Amino acid sequence: MASGRQLMIVLWPSFLLAGVASAVVFAFIDPLDVAIFGYIRPAREWLYAVGFFLFWLMTGLSSALTVAMYPATESDENSDQHPQ
Numbered sequence: 001m002a003s004g005r006q007l008m009i010v011l012w013p014s015f016l017l018a019g020v021a022s023a024v025v026f027a028f029i030d031p032l033d034v035a036i037f038g039y040i041r042p043a044r045e046w047l048y049a050v051g052f053f054l055f056w057l058m059t060g061l062s063s064a065l066t067v068a069m070y071p072a073t074e075s076d077e078n079s080d081q082h083p084q
Contacts, residue, residue: 010063018056025051 031047042050 006067010060010067014056014059014063017059018052021055021059022048022052025055 026048031044031051032041034047035041
């Protein structure tokens with residue numbers, strides 16, 4: 001199970017990158033020009049929110065994969081057994 005530290009190692013950078021990605025994408029794409037399936041036009045705020053959470057999900061999965069693939073050291077294993 002993931003510790004609180006590992007969770008923050010995944011969530012904080014992914015949150016920051018999701019904010020940057022949203023700013024960059026929506027600087028070039030106006031949400032009012034987006035039509036889903038050709039005719040559904042969502043509200044601007046809704047599309048901003050959905051875009052941000054999709055970017056956060058993608059960057060969070062990327063960070064989680066990095067943490068999962070990182071080899072555990074002996075000090076990491078001992079810190080899980082004896083929290084301070």
